[in-house]
Amino acid sequence: MRVYLETERMILRRFTPADVDLVTALDADPAVMRYINGGRPTPRDEIRDDYLPWWLAYYERGDRYGFWAAIEKGTGAFLGWFHLRPTPEDPDDDPELGYRLHAAAWGRGYATEGSRALIHKAFSGLGARRVHATTMVANVGSWRVMEKSGLRRVRTFRQAWPDRIEGEEHGDVEYALTRDEWEAEQDPLS
């Protein structure tokens, strides 16, 4: 197991091709996919042939950013995943944070715990200048995670979604934190 990061209750490890069924099961829950594509499951062959090879390519080229499986330390359960990586439109030092967890894991602080650890790593070890995240205004849980992780709302905008998603008329929000802001918040005694 190639561990990327450890938090109090989770291990973030590299994905492998053997994770195809875990990821398929995650995306099979309409509640999980509600604000991603309106609730549609991702077909298993798409995960096997498109998503996993895309994620594995980050490790293969030695990228410091990427996608990681979140494993609950106590049980070994697959909770879902986190990503920290610039999109093709982003500068290299401005990665986007994201997360997708099983409904059974919601409401227990896992998304915030993983996000805070990734933001810390981005600024302390990866040379990031800024970390950002976006979500639909209607996805309150997601932007609450951003707020609780220390990101600040920088703009509301309108993104064209390929699927009809409930609440899309309320638009999207971007949250971000710069390295300077992050450094100013660090406790010099810790």
Ligand SMILES: CC(C)(COP(=O)(O)OP(=O)(O)OC[C@H]1O[C@@H](n2cnc3c(N)ncnc32)[C@H](O)[C@@H]1OP(=O)(O)O)[C@@H](O)C(=O)NCCC(=O)NCCS
């Ligand atoms: C969004 C998501 C990652 C939140 O994960 P989580 O582990 O439940 O989040 P946390 O437990 O860290 O919660 C953080 C805060 O958000 C709040 N929150 C979580 N879901 C909420 C919801 N649906 N409505 C309102 N608040 C919510 C929590 O109460 C908590 O605040 P509190 O501590 O003040 O009570 C999870 O719901 C998920 O995976 N959803 C499906 C995929 C998805 O939408 N990903 C984001 C795409 S942009």
